[in-house]
Amino acid sequence: MICCADCTRLSPIFSRKCWLRPVRFPCIPRRPLITAKSDCCRKNDRGQISAIFHQVVHFLLISLNPLRWLQTGRRVAVDSDRFRVIALLAVPLAFFIASQALTGTGGLIGATVTGGCLLYPIALLFRCLLDPNRPNLVSAGQAGIASIIVVAAGLITWLAPIAGWPWPPGNLHPLALAVIFVAAAYPISFLTISWRQRADRITLFDWLLALISLVAGIWLIAQTGRYAEWIGGIDEFTTLDLAVALVYLSLTLELLRRSVGAGLxxxxYSLLGYLFLGHHIAGTFGHRQFALTEFAEEMIISMNGGLFGVPLQVAASYAFLFILFGKLLEASGGGQFFFDLAAAVAGRREGGVAKVAVVSSGLFGTLSGSPAADVMTTGSITIPMMKRLGYGGLFAAAVExxxxxxxxxxxxxxxxxxxxMVEFSAIPYAEIAYSAVAIGLFYYLSVYLQVHWRSRRLGLVGMTDDQIPAVWPTLTAGWYQLVPLAVLVTLLIAGFSPAFVAAGALxxxxxxxxxGKSPITPARIVTVCVDACCAMAPLVAAVAAAGLVIGCLNISGLAGKLATLVFTITDGSMLGSLLMAMAITLILGMGMPVVAAYALVATLVAPVLLELGLPALQAHLFLVYFSVLSAITPPVAIACFVASSIAEESPMAVAWQALRMALVAFVIPFLFVYQPALLLQGGVIEVALTITSTALGIWLLSLAIEGYGRRQLRPGERVLLLLAALAVFSPYLLISTVGIVIWAVFQLVRRRQPLLDSTTS
Known part of the structure; x- marks a missing residue:
């Protein structure tokens, strides 16, 4: 700020170009103090020392304030310079992880993989050259270069076993794969998330942290051979090992604060404090004293927990590939295809746009796996469209x-x-996906029905004919988008590993x-890889922190002590333990990514449920379900907050509206715990009867919550429907029959004014 002709610049100490905190500072005169000055400059000279002192004290107070260092950072748009740097890390990382997933396959599968790798650049080359509208010579040149690279890589891969070359380095130790992943992911994360919420740019301090994490990561990569064969108590953990370990742990805590926030x-921090100070506690929750070297060794090298433990290994091996798959599908036009398909199927019904949002978000969300990302992708289309057609912004944001x-x-x-869950429960991924089909569909049935009753009560009509694409032209234009999904499901059923399934689908x-009209060229691959790695920043920090939590719990033995505490509080009651597990999961999941919330409760709560005799599939699915629902549970409902920003509505109002709309979904986990047939376990007749009664109960419960069928329901009628729904949900046949009889008698009495539609639009 220039106040006169003699004052021509800002203070070099705390200027707008300051690398840590952009603070405006009183102006400094250009001319020496002995020369004549204006009154304004004399005033600035007198206040210069006091102003400097004030700013220094203010900065120290900010730095020493613990609440300030728990605030979340801000996602910063990637400029051209940072894009190049991130691309140098993201593209090799993506290809390396994909190659790790595909390497080692032989026979017909290996030949198919090799043929697919060769087919892509060739097909892209012909597609670019033979484009009927306009040949794309730039993309064709990229495809040609890619063809040469892929053919050379294929020949090397084929000749390597014959010649005895150590390439490609397939079947790496899980610790080595996790270290390589983090060495690239940490610098990318520091270059995409600012140090505080108000900072709208990446500072020199962020670049310094990115450089430190990269150098430390390269050093750890060089040590993975030694760490993979580590024997505790025999191998020496050197001073340099300790220094790098502490640096990496500090970087993890800082990245956690930036990308996840105060919750996790x-x-x-609480567990770290308990680990180092718990030896002062007497009684059951006390433990022995741990040295700093022992702690650092366990956090870096141990396979039973720590920074590079199971959560980070899962993220590195195949979670990243599935996220990349979703990003590539969106780049190829898959999001628009699913939206058009949903509009063609459900657009004409009552509340058509809202039902389109339900169907399209479900189709796309199963691929993205991130509630917030799905809201940003599909909500940017559905929420404005719902508002244009007369839906309230609150309702539109809650539905999305x-x-x-x-x-x-x-x-x-x-x-x-x-x-x-695959790693924690030791259950194959295909079995989990098969068991979750019914409960996943029931979730969307409950949401669809509540949208239907709410739309009927508000008089909301469907989309007009000019807004609805025809089904057959939509499928004809985008049928190729279904091919990767078909391959994905086929490989899952065939029993391949999740990493191979994701790489094969990619x-x-x-x-x-x-x-299609939007082929994925090598240039677009680079852009998508950068986008995927930037989107991975919160997940990387969350899974790394989850590994630290698991490590602290294992070292201190706190997990077993907490299980004993829960047993004492609930007195061994299954229902009481389930209610406590639900509460803990929803509280821990507030503001956290789903994967971080599940990793915590899988360590803390799952052992309790298993000791009560609950099978591993039901116990872990129960925790996964409520970890997901924490994204729409007030007061910190991440998915609702993102939707509210698009709809320009109050975040808390959207969160409470969404909670009401998803109330039926909160019942489903308790149902499959007490009725395993909902997980498609048991005989055909038992599964069919359970699914039918559950669907009827969801129908009745959603109607009781919304309070509107063909007309407005009276309070007594809603209570009766609620009781009938709860009776139908019962695992006991007699009680379920009573619920069905109550509903049938009620329908018979009210036959002149039917309470329920014979069919649901």
């Missing part, structure tokens, strides 16, 4: 938030939390995109 950060959240529960992908998507 407080959990990690609830519909997008359920995508993480719907097979075949189901999000990163299910990948962690390869199929690259090939099939050449048949």
């Amino acid at each position: 950060s407080l959990v990690v 938030a609830v519909a997008s959240t359920g995508g993480s529960l719907l097979p075949p992908v189901m999000g990163a939390a299910v990948f962690l 390869l199929t998507l690259l090939i099939s995109s050449t048949l």
